[in-house]
Amino acid sequence: MKIICKNCETSHYSSFNYCPQCSQKANLHRINSHEVFHEAVHYFTHADKGIFQLIRDLTLKSGIVAKEYINGKRKKYFPPLNFFLLIAAIFVFISNIPKEVPPIDIQKENQELNSISNPAQKEKMIHLYERKEKMLHFIKKYSNLMAMMALPLTAFFFWLFYRKENYNYTEHLVAGMYMLGFCILINTLLILPISLLFHLSSNYSTVLFLLFQLLYFTVFYYKFLNKNTKLQFAKAFTVSALGIIFWGIVSGFTVNAYISSGFWGIV
Template sequence: MTCKNCTVALQPDYDFCPKCSQKTNLHRISMHEIAHDGIHYFTHADKGIFSLLRDLVKKGGTVARDYVEGKRKKYFPPINFFLIVAALNLFAINVDEQSVRPDMGREQAMAYYQINNPTQKAAFARIYDRQVEAIDFIKRHSNKTVLIMLPLMALVFWLFYRKGPYNFTEHLIAGMYMYGFCTLAFVAMALLNLIFKVDINIVYTLTLLLQLVYFSWFYRRFMVNTTRLRAFMASISAIATVFVLTGLAVMFYVMGAVNQ
């Protein structure tokens, strides 16, 4: 008898392959097995995603420190966690068409209708259309934008702690847990907002405040010898870097309408 996965010879009393750890007693795949494996993947008592969320709430940066220092079987993998959160973020942003679409506000509408010059009026309309296009683009590609923001944030933290024990990749791992947790909190608030219908800008503001507080606390625990002030400054710098670069990208795109 051989393993169907790696063809290693097996003894009759083996329950698992000694090389690849696959079960030896296999049967045809059923819907029950798929459902069981899926639930087990997310809820495994030792390293399921819910166990990870509990640890990220209680231990913060200690989770990332444990992971980069070798305790990798203990926690749900950071890349898996972050990619799941990115997919949920894409869903949450797009599930409500009106929640993030910049409807023309009262002041903008008044300014638009007070313009008598047809050329200026057309330019105003183009700028507004560009705003809508930019935000729609971010909505459609929000899973990609968080993947771009993550290494930018990790780079800022690495620069702040470049004399520390961790390299850029290890700061990236920390960012997957840290930024992933805050993004998941945004997803939860955005979905709740489908019920409460508050101004979406309030949700974004709360998310930014959560990021600032959680990032600071997280890095205080990830970098054991850091100070609260240093962790706070690194956090606000990382958030500001992403915020400014995103704002500049949108501004340059919107202002392109003026030159048309």
Template structure:
């Protein structure tokens, strides 16, 4: 049985309608779950829709609201988050390697930073489900399931890469002698932006959301650091 109105544009739906006559979105929009997420990931690899620049603009202005609307069913109006993540990672992998963004001194790179540069795409991808796990655990009272948290972090992960490319890249290219200062500035701005996005998405008391957001980011960073350390250990112990 169809819902009485379209979840994307609120236009009325007929009892036998499979699609909205106003915007074209499917009448049946189910809650996000892991099978749906896996379908979207496959779709991201083989197809890309229109609207990525529109999405980047909206993510810069109201990130949490964008994700909240997408999760609620307004999916036709937004570029697919997993397409966004895959395309962003692809571009960032090239830029990171070309400008040696993970190297404080590219004229004398060490083997560890070279390996990180080579596999930066894997690191970006791993961070998304890891951060989704922590936010799902910390914000469970919000009622969002893991797949919906994964969608939030796919949006944020894609936008973080765009943010990384447009802010961090020029800072490092022109001010590499202040590498750690630029890295700290980038991280501080991103933490503030993520906290704002979490507040828009989850709602609740600002100080509670802020604490949980900081804890999510901290636990994610610790986990990714351990993942990189393990990757380096395996490489230098068994593959060299």
């Protein structure tokens, strides 16, 4: 006896548990709260490709995850784009938790403003300092977002230096989603809480994040490209460092341009 799949309308035998065309379950029942909750839990914890297994593998195997996914083991791992967007959602949720930010008295914090006698010049300098404070607040609150924005540039850097490895730009982008997503997850759930616990300044937490990022990038690409020599490890370290430094220059230039001119229209 044959039945019709309700998803793709393919005919198959009723003895089949899943549709051979689209893999949807053959025996469906009405949607209820238990069904929705079960599917959500299953999506994140499925033994073959759950996100917790992915985090474990990115911790223990790092670049091997991306290598196997790109080379065909797509069902084994949680999808890279889903992982990257989920990390972004977690970060946005955490960063939007209301926090008390005490108002800053620009003139009190910058005593040199009192020595400026020209009103127009003084007002101009006050606006400059206001933009600086807004930008510093933005960087502090959205540091992970800025790191995420580095993904296309990071992928381009690794593609540029490893063109002979026969991975195209999109495949380096996939590797970057796993690599950068994991770094941002560690920064959100480990480095930032430790910094808050020990009352470290934002500068220290940034340095810790950059050092971890540099080390993880190096190990990730060393394993991703299946290299086994000290020279190749040194190359992975150099390319990782150059990518991070170049992004720092680009973002730093953007920040300074905003502080100097306020080109985003925020005064």
